[in-house]
Amino acid sequence: MTTRTHAVAASAFAFTLSLAAAPAVAQSRDQIRAVGSSTVFPFTTAVAEAFGKTGKFKTPVVESTGTGGGLKLFCAGVGPGHPDIANASRRIKKSEVDQCAGNGVTTMTELKIGYDGIALASSKKAAPVSLSTVILWKALAKEVPVNGALVANPYRLWSDIDPSLPKVAIEVLGPPPTSGTRDTFNELAMLEGCRKLTEVAGAVPDEKARERVCMTIREDGAYVEAGENDNLIVQKLAANPNAFGIFGYSYLDQNRDTLQSAKMDGVELTAETVAAGKYELARPLYIYVKNAHAGVIPGIREFIGEYTSERALGDDGYLVDKGLIPEPKALRDAARVEAVNLTPLQF
Amino acid sequence: MTDLVERDVAAVTPSPASSPGPSSAPKSRLRSEAFARRLRARHAAERRFRLAGAAAVALAALILLLLLGSIVAKGASAFWEARIRLEVTLDPAEVADRNYTAALRRALYAQFPQVTDRAGKRVLNDLLSSGAPYELEAMVAKNPALAGTTQTVWVRADDQIDQLVKGAYRRDLPETERGLSDAKVAAADALLASGALAQSFNTTLFTAGDSREPEQAGIGGAIIGSLLTLLVTMALSVPVGIAAAVYLEEFAPKNRWTDLIEVNINNLAAVPSIIFGLLGLAVFLGFFGMPRSAPLVGGLVMALMTLPVIIISARVALKAVPPSIRQAALGIGASPLQTVLHHVLPLAMPGILTGTIIGMARALGETAPLLMIGMVAFIVDIPRGLTDSATVLPVQIYMWADSPERAFTERTSAAILILLGVLILLNGAAVILRKIFERRW
Incomplete structure (x- = not known):
């Protein structure tokens, strides 16, 4: 009994020792790591899987941390402990490039993989409508100008804004402030719609303050924060024909049998209108690659090669099946050459 | 409880043998109208309480049944997958070139001789899972003699076809x-009509x-990840x-320090799990x-x-061992260490095991700390090892629930069922262990 107990104690001690010794194990990595936007996540994971199936390299690990969180991790430093690729649903900001440089990440490659359209979708049971950024802003802003002064948003029904719109209460389900989709919606819909209204400029002359007014979304229940789970919004819309939902094109594409998308200024959301730049609520998607890791972590160049290949990004590529809207062929080819050569981003 | 009350009343009431009967009995204080009313009221209160209790249990059972029912109804179909039967001729040149797609497509086109145009062929290509060539490759890798022969194989269909067969469209x-x-x-x-498309048990799922392709997705990696994680957890905790x-229970002196430690342990048990994730990020990473x-x-x-x-459950279990056991052991000359190791700990083991298994079950279902x-x-x-990248079962469920492809909906429910199954198994083991080793004094 006692000897056995001693053996157990000894092995437990050995285990603890081995744990303490773990950090001493040389830091190396033979697997690409990507972090970042939940919008780019489905595309990068699809590429990662196809890349892993070639059998030459391990399948890259992709984390969905949100664009901001991902770039923070990406910019934290150079070395196997830091990710190689950041997915972003917006362009990297100057402040983030500076932060990167401060941590030794001086050169990175930017690759624009294509576009994601933001859909304002509603149930098929509702009558189709045509909206515009101005209508959206009036419907969702916290404060709107009435007779030259800002007041708390008085619009309850869509028909209050424009008599041609249906007489139903404004109810929009959208992502919370932490989401990249929300950032893009703020910039593409709220800010644009707000800028088109000269009354706002009259009511708030200061530019900084005006931008804040433009991007502040009402909190009286007309805008419902529905969490990061877009599937949940799809289900809620099916149950409530009067509500609209804000989410990415891929979710609309997968649920065409239950959902329809509102037109923006008369333009329907299709892959063609986005690629042609006609549909307003579309955003470019990017990936950023740490140049210093190429050649250290195996397979980075090959991974970019896979990402930019025609079978992924082409008009019939597997990313298009996943809902990505590709750039026209000429731009794609130019981007491929730059990316594969790891041409550093100049900011 | 009612029986008790009635028995009490019967005990203080004169027995029927000594009195002619309740109706003609002399009015005692216990037979008064007021007493009978109070008794009725008490019985009614008793019945109401029992009814409320039963209703609460029934409601809980109903909700649980509804929840399980909806998960089973959604997830049961995920345990089957659609496969397509093909007569594949494995050309040795193509095998050498690892080009299995061509062989699969030839076999598929042979079933549709009327399709000759490119668009039609593309429709046919999309019937097969993009993972089908890898299935064929794995088959040939296992048995290289297959090159040059014609084989009947059942390969995975695309997830859309899978969903169509299951009636989701x-x-x-x-x-x-x-x-x-x-x-x-x-x-x-x-x-379907020719019998070349049929459902079989979904081994891929396990x-x-x-x-990212639902028909090729499984929880095998997540199960191994969960096992490795639990292994480390168990080996340490x-x-x-x-x-x-x-x-703390047997040797530590009772003073302010041990009191402080006890309070802190109790507090730690109530700390939200995400905090441990933040700690892990800061310290371990x-x-x-x-x-x-x-x-x-x-x-x-x-x-x-x-x-x-x-720690808490083990201390409770140790406390439940009667002091007489310790005294007897010490009385016949055992050292305190021997007393604990030979007598107290074995007797407390069932309780400790129960607490441990329940702790492990909680760790198995946790995602929040892993996020960080x-x-x-x-x-x-x-x-393949403790330092390989891995995920765990509940995380896999979360990730699938967030995927746009609708074939993931049923797989999410199926994964939930599997996780529930493992949890029931663990909790069942805890109950059985307690039943087997339980001692009563």
């Missing part, structure tokens, strides 16, 4: 709204790692937890520089999380 809708073209539906129907409990997404780190974090639970240390990630390769 509405055939009455026009194709633009259905999300699946009429041509594909027609092709699938032709295969053996494969994650995938069980010995440390039991040793801490034994020391930041300070020790351990790899992200590794089951080793996940296990360490989970160990910290379950440690207080194990990068275990919430898309990981295809099945982990």
Whole structure:
């Protein structure tokens, strides 16, 4: 009994020792790591899987941390402990490039993989409508100008804004402030719609303050924060024909049998209108690659090669099946050459 | 309870033998109208309370049944997968070139001789899972003699075809709204009619790692990840937890320090799990520089999380061992260590095991702390060691629930069923262990 107990104690001690010794194990990595936007996540994971199936390299690990969180991790430093690729649903900001440089990440490659359209979708049971950024802003802003002064948003029904719109209460389900989709919606819909209204400029002359007014979304229940789970919004819309939902094109594409998308200024959301730049609520998607890791972590160049290949990004590529809207062929080819050569981003 | 009250009344009431009967009995205080009313009221209150209790239990059972029912109804179909039968001729040149797609497509086109145009062939190509060539490759890798022969194989169908066979698409809708073209539906129907498209048990779900293609996605990687994580958790938290409990309960002096430690352990048991994740990020990843997404780190974090639970339950179990056992052991000359190791600990073991298993079950279902240390990630390769990237079952469920492809809906429910099954197994083991080893004094 006692000897056995001693053996157990000894092995437990050995285990603890081995744990303490773990950090001493040389830091190396033979697997690409990507972090970042939940919008780019489905595309990068699809590429990662196809890349892993070639059998030459391990399948890259992709984390969905949100664009901001991902770039923070990406910019934290150079070395196997830091990710190689950041997915972003917006362009990297100057402040983030500076932060990167401060941590030794001086050169990175930017690759624009294509576009994601933001859909304002509603149930098929509702009558189709045509909206515009101005209508959206009036419907969702916290404060709107009435007779030259800002007041708390008085619009309850869509028909209050424009008599041609249906007489139903404004109810929009959208992502919370932490989401990249929300950032893009703020910039593409709220800010644009707000800028088109000269009354706002009259009511708030200061530019900084005006931008804040433009991007502040009402909190009286007309805008419902529905969490990061877009599937949940799809289900809620099916149950409530009067509500609209804000989410990415891929979710609309997968649920065409239950959902329809509102037109923006008369333009329907299709892959063609986005690629042609006609549909307003579309955003470019990017990936950023740490140049210093190429050649250290195996397979980075090959991974970019896979990402930019025609079978992924082409008009019939597997990313298009996943809902990505590709750039026209000429731009794609130019981007491929730059990316594969790891041409550093100049900011 | 009612019986008790009635028995009490009967005891203080003169027995029927000595009195002619309740109706003609002399009016005692216990037979008064007021007493009878009070008794009725008390009985009524009793019945109401029981009814409320039964209603609460029934409601809980109903909700549980509804929840389980909806998960089973949604998830049961995921245990089957659609496969397509093909007569594949394996050309040795193509095998050498690892070009299995061509062989599969030839076999598929042979079933549709009327399709000759490119668009039609593309429809047919889309019937097969993009993973089908890899299935064939694995088959040939296992048996190289297959090259040059013609084989009947059942390969995975695309997830849309899988969903069509299971009735998830509405055939009455026009194709633009259905999300699946009429041509594909027609092709699938032709295969169904000839028996070349059929459902079989979905082994992929149990053996494969994650995938973006629902028909190739499985929870094999997540199960291994969960096992590795739990292994580390158990190896660390069980010995440390039991040793801490034994020391605190049997050896430690009762003073202000041990009181402080006790309060802190109780507090730690109530700390939200995400805090342990933050701790893991700062200490294990930041300070020790351990790899992200590794089951080793996940296990360490989970160990910290379950440690207080194990210590508390182990102390309760040790406390339940009667002092007479210790006194008897000490009385016949055993040392305090011998008393604990030979007598007290074995008797307390069932209780400790129960607490440990429940702690492990909690760790198995936890995702929040893993978010911070990068275990919430898309990981295809099945982990082979403690430092490989891995994810765990509940994380896999979360990731699938968030995927746009609708074939993931049923797989999410199926994964929930499997996780529930494992949890029931663990809790069942806890009950059985207690039943087997339980001692009564």
